[in-house]
Amino acid sequence: MAQPDWLRGLNRAIHLTIRDVDCEGFDVEAMMREFDRLNVTVFSFFAGGYVTTYPTDLELQRKSPWLGSRDLTGEIVEAAHRYGIKAIPMIDLGQLPKHAYEAHPEWAAVPPDGGVGTEGPDLYTSCPMGGFIRDYCRQMVREIVGRYDVDGMKFGGGSYGFTPYPCHCDACRKAYAQDVGCALPLARNWDDRNWRRYVRWRTERTAETVQLLVDMVHQIKPELPVVGNAVCFGDPGWTVKRSLDMDRLANIEDIVQVEIQSRAWYDHRSGTASWKYLRWPAETAAYMSEVTDHPVWAVTSYFYAWPWRRNCAPPIEQKVYLAQVAAHGGSPMVNLAGGPPAVHEDKRGFRAIKELYGFLAEHESLIAGDRSGAEVAIVYDPDTLMFYGNDDAEARVVQEIRGFEEALHARHVPFDIISTRTLEPGRLSRYETLILPNLACLPQSAAQRLRDYVQDGGGLLASFETGLVDADMARRDDYLLGDLIGVSYRGQTSLTVGEYSRPRQVYMKKMADHPLLENLAEPEILLIGGWFCRADVRDGATTLLARTAPFRLFPEGWAYPDPDVPDPEDPLVVCNEIEGGGRTVYFAPAMGKFYWQARYPDHAALICDAVAWAGAAEPPLKVNGPRTLHTSLRWKDRSAVVHCINLTGGERFFTELVPLRDIELAVRMPGGADGARAYRASDGAELPVHADGDYAVATLPDLKDYDLLVVERA
Numbered sequence: 001m002a003q004p005d006w007l008r009g010l011n012r013a014i015h016l017t018i019r020d021v022d023c024e025g026f027d028v029e030a031m032m033r034e035f036d037r038l039n040v041t042v043f044s045f046f047a048g049g050y051v052t053t054y055p056t057d058l059e060l061q062r063k064s065p066w067l068g069s070r071d072l073t074g075e076i077v078e079a080a081h082r083y084g085i086k087a088i089p090m091i092d093l094g095q096l097p098k099h100a101y102e103a104h105p106e107w108a109a110v111p112p113d114g115g116v117g118t119e120g121p122d123l124y125t126s127c128p129m130g131g132f133i134r135d136y137c138r139q140m141v142r143e144i145v146g147r148y149d150v151d152g153m154k155f156g157g158g159s160y161g162f163t164p165y166p167c168h169c170d171a172c173r174k175a176y177a178q179d180v181g182c183a184l185p186l187a188r189n190w191d192d193r194n195w196r197r198y199v200r201w202r203t204e205r206t207a208e209t210v211q212l213l214v215d216m217v218h219q220i221k222p223e224l225p226v227v228g229n230a231v232c233f234g235d236p237g238w239t240v241k242r243s244l245d246m247d248r249l250a251n252i253e254d255i256v257q258v259e260i261q262s263r264a265w266y267d268h269r270s271g272t273a274s275w276k277y278l279r280w281p282a283e284t285a286a287y288m289s290e291v292t293d294h295p296v297w298a299v300t301s302y303f304y305a306w307p308w309r310r311n312c313a314p315p316i317e318q319k320v321y322l323a324q325v326a327a328h329g330g331s332p333m334v335n336l337a338g339g340p341p342a343v344h345e346d347k348r349g350f351r352a353i354k355e356l357y358g359f360l361a362e363h364e365s366l367i368a369g370d371r372s373g374a375e376v377a378i379v380y381d382p383d384t385l386m387f388y389g390n391d392d393a394e395a396r397v398v399q400e401i402r403g404f405e406e407a408l409h410a411r412h413v414p415f416d417i418i419s420t421r422t423l424e425p426g427r428l429s430r431y432e433t434l435i436l437p438n439l440a441c442l443p444q445s446a447a448q449r450l451r452d453y454v455q456d457g458g459g460l461l462a463s464f465e466t467g468l469v470d471a472d473m474a475r476r477d478d479y480l481l482g483d484l485i486g487v488s489y490r491g492q493t494s495l496t497v498g499e500y501s502r503p504r505q506v507y508m509k510k511m512a513d514h515p516l517l518e519n520l521a522e523p524e525i526l527l528i529g530g531w532f533c534r535a536d537v538r539d540g541a542t543t544l545l546a547r548t549a550p551f552r553l554f555p556e557g558w559a560y561p562d563p564d565v566p567d568p569e570d571p572l573v574v575c576n577e578i579e580g581g582g583r584t585v586y587f588a589p590a591m592g593k594f595y596w597q598a599r600y601p602d603h604a605a606l607i608c609d610a611v612a613w614a615g616a617a618e619p620p621l622k623v624n625g626p627r628t629l630h631t632s633l634r635w636k637d638r639s640a641v642v643h644c645i646n647l648t649g650g651e652r653f654f655t656e657l658v659p660l661r662d663i664e665l666a667v668r669m670p671g672g673a674d675g676a677r678a679y680r681a682s683d684g685a686e687l688p689v690h691a692d693g694d695y696a697v698a699t700l701p702d703l704k705d706y707d708l709l710v711v712e713r714a
Contacts, residue, residue, distance in 0.1 A: 006086060006151075007225060007255065007295050010326065010368040011042045012357040013333035015090075015299055018046040018053055022339040024066040031340030032079040038350065039357035042297075042333075043080055044154050044227070047073045047089030048140045050097050050123060054147070058139055060104075060132075062097035077148045086151035088227060089144055093133045094158025098122040100132065107132040109162075110169040112186045117163055128160050128202075128209045129171035138216050145221050152255065153217045154227040160209040161230070161242030162202045164188070166195075176201060190390040196473060199386065203243045210252050225254035227297070232258055232287055233385050233401070234280050236393035240386055247382055247419050250292040260284050261301040261335060263313065263321075264652070275652055277402060279409065281324035281332075282630065287380065287417035289329030290372070298325040299333040302349050304653075309337040312349030316705070317654040319352040320630075320645050323706040326360055326367055327632040327643035359706065363681050366641050366708060373620050373633035373640065374414035375432045376611055378404055381420040383441040387473050388465075395593075400438040400463065403592030406599075407607035412623035414633040420446040425453075432615030433459035437592045440469040447480045454484050455581040459614030461607075463587040465493065465533060479535075485586035486541025486576030490534040496589060497529065497550045504550035505559070508572050511543045516575060516585070516613040519605050526602055528572065532589040537571050545573040573606070575613070585610040622695065624664035629703070633667070640667045642709040644700060660703040666695040667711045673697075675714025682707045 014035060018026075035043060047053055052061045054073035073089055080087035101108055101116075107130035109117035117125030126132045141153060166172075166185050176184050176198065185195040214226045231238045232246045238259075239246070250256045260281045266273045277283065281298055288296040300322060303309045312318070322332040334353055341350055360367065378401060389397035401417075408415050418427065420439065423446050428434070434453065436442070439462070442450075447467060454460050460481075467480030468489060478489045497504040507525040510517065520526065526545065537543050547570040551561045574586045587610075595603040612619070621633045621642065628648040634641045642665055648658040669676055676696035678689040689698045689711070696711050 003254070003295070004223070004225070006041070008369065010360060010364050011295070011297065011331040012040055012360055013042040013044070013297055013299075013331060014040050015333055015335045016043070016045045016340070017335065017337050018051060018072070019338045020051055020064045020066050022066070022343070023053060023064045023070065023072055024068070026072055027340060027342060028072070028075045028079045030342050032083045032085065034341045034350075035085055036083045038354045039361040040085055042086045042088065043076070044088040044090050045076060046092070047144060048091040049093060050095045054144070056143060058143060060097070060100040060136060061140065062099070073144070074148060077150060081149070088152035088154050089148070089150055090154040090156045091137065091140055092157040092159060093137055093155060094126060094161075095119045096124040096126045096132055098124070104131060106130065106170055108169065109167045111165050112168050112184075125163060127167050127169045127171060128162060128206060129167070129175055130169060133159065133209060134212060137213065141217055142220050145217070145224065150224070152225045152227055154229070154257070155213055156229045158242070159229070160206055160213065161244055162206065164241040166198060175205070188391065190387070196387060199243055203245050203386070206243055207245060207248045207252065210249050214252055214254065227255040227257050228253040229257045229259065232284055233380060233398060234260070234277065234284055235262065236385060236389060236398055240390060240393050243386075245382055246288070247291055247421050250288060250294060253294065255295045255297060256288055256292055257297045257299055257333070258284050258288055260298050260325075261305050263301070263305060265306050268307070278647065278652065279324065279405065279630065281321055282328050282632070283402070283405060283417065285325045285328035285330030286415075290416050290418045291422060296330040297333045298330045299335050302334050302336050310345055312344075312346045314653045314655065315348050315352035316649070316657055317652070318349055319356045320647055320654070320657070320705055322356055323643070323645050324630065327630070327634075327645060329370070329372065329634075332356070356706070359682070363708060366636055366639070366681060366710060367634070370634040370636040370641060372414070372416050373635050374416045375430065375617065375620055376408065376413055376415040376435065376615065377431045378415055378417045378435045378437060379420060379423070379439060380417055381439045381441055381443070381446070383443070383471070384439050388440040388469055397438065399596045400590055400592040403594065403596035404435050404437050404607060407592075407595055407604035408611070409630065410601075410604045410627040411608040412621065412625065412629070412631050413608055413611065413619055414621050414631070423449040425449070428453045428458065431458065432617040433461060433611045435611065436460065436462040436466045438464040438466055438590055440465045440467070441471070441473070442467040442480055443471070444480070450481065451484060453582075454578055454584060458582045459611070459616060460484060460582065460584040461587070461610050461614050462584070463592060464531070464590040468533070483538070484576070484578065485584045486538045486574050487535040487571065487586055487588070488538060490536060492534045493531055494534060495530070496532050496547060500550065503553040505553050506550040507548045508545035509548050509567065511546050511569070514542065514544050514575065516609055517544060519609050520602060523602065526606070527598070527600060528589055528594065529598065530590050530594045532570070532572060535571055535574070535588055537574055541574050541576040543571040543574055546570060547572055573610075583614045583616060585614050618668065620668045622666040625660060629660060629663060638713045640669070640711040642667065642711070643706075644703050644709060645706050646703050657705055661701065663700040663703060664697065665700060665709055666692060666697040668694050669696050669711070669713055671713065677712045679710050680707060681710055
């Protein structure tokens, strides 16, 4: 489908989950007037499914009992268009209303022990293989599209993801037996080959279902864009449990909506809370905008999620949280849970939306259609998350990725996040260095492309068990890229502190003088922890850091190395230079995860210096500013645009931002920096700029929350 013009730009979106009770007294005109004031361009809203907001003629939808004789959907579409706002109705296919289930119990998901999956009183879990999603949905779409001049169709919630448990409905049993030739598994068990087959099967079926829904809409109205809803690897609990492969789904849907909602989770029963990654919006937008050329919308909650839906996230944090999406190639969207802004008991958050959306509207010409200026890329592998990470993917995969992300952010190194499925030579030629953060299930095809990339002079950094697991989840005897990274696997992955019953301390010690270690010249040792791969160094490669013998932590008077125990000197950091090709660095420990957990600054320096040495190139952006300054380098036509986001708050949630002063930014300009011009987007103020070789250097005098530094070529 050709993209309509409005999709090619930067959109500023609101999604509204209309609850039953909201339908009574809903002031549509006031809501659209407020959205116009907030500079909203797109509005999506509950229309069909278990909360239907129009007078449907379909008996198996559940019309809101508060709707009365109103046509709320029609009112919303008409009012939105009067204000120049695109209107996209949403159908949630994940829940079956009671009367629909009673008419068609075969549409519901069935746990292995029988019974029926439920979503609460009078709601039942639908199965993606069932007729509600694959057949009856067509009538819903046809009715909505036939009645209203909508600008898209959205399938939200759990419209196509499977249940965490293996579904044993008739449709699943028959399809699995036909496709795979065996019975469905009875439980989640990643050691069971049949469970792994089943996960692959339903991942395929999920993609098939999304394609079916997209085709369904296009058959009814060919030019109508279709929006989905899911998450990428940043929330593996959803991605893995629902068997969602975002690489594939993002290239099926016309508009890709990904969630960055759950900033916090408070458990009332245990009285414990957990926090999501502050830079999750940047991570998600950076990854999704490289995986697909379809528009990417990242949606966050207006509220404190979870479990509260009525108090807003503090406006100070909301603005810098959402700004990260626009800074990395996506369009921001805010989810309002229940009713238009006027009925919200906590309206403070709308100030942040107005400020950000107003800024983005004013400077859309600098952002829409831009491209990343990064020359470093982190490579993500979907199978590593799903099968190697499985139900512990956060600890086994995501933390390793995020440790490298945070190290690069600390040094303000621009980077992209790409997939093992998008390693085409044309794409890889953009990068000086690729990072493989514990890509255990590295595919053979991707390994060959990486090999060609290094042979052509590219830099490569790999960590931990990269390439040690095959497609069937069996451990390989050696690293798939062992010849490139200069090591051979000894067949053992061990704790760095050894198998001691009492606490031990362990370090990495320098084994060679090397340019990679120049910024760590002073310390002779560097702390380390967690797991590492025991490896032998191949001819031509160099061990830079090796493991010391672990020794006592307590009692303090005995906390020193045992002189009778020699250091094992297991290689922990190894560098290699390929004759006629590029450079590689191998971290035997899970270095990203260790930095993510310990946050010791020397490890960030080590990671960034390894990236720089492997790439053998000066970075496209140099920043003299604190690590709490978030930067993103983008190019628009002949201008470099540096997004500067102040994350200097010191706590979650932010209650204040500490203003930053005199941030020096140097952008490498193709063709040289002579005659370059720089200005600040927020007020258009011209900034002094001088040339330092190929770099145009300018100083941003102050930064409150979010601004753009624009450097134009002569």
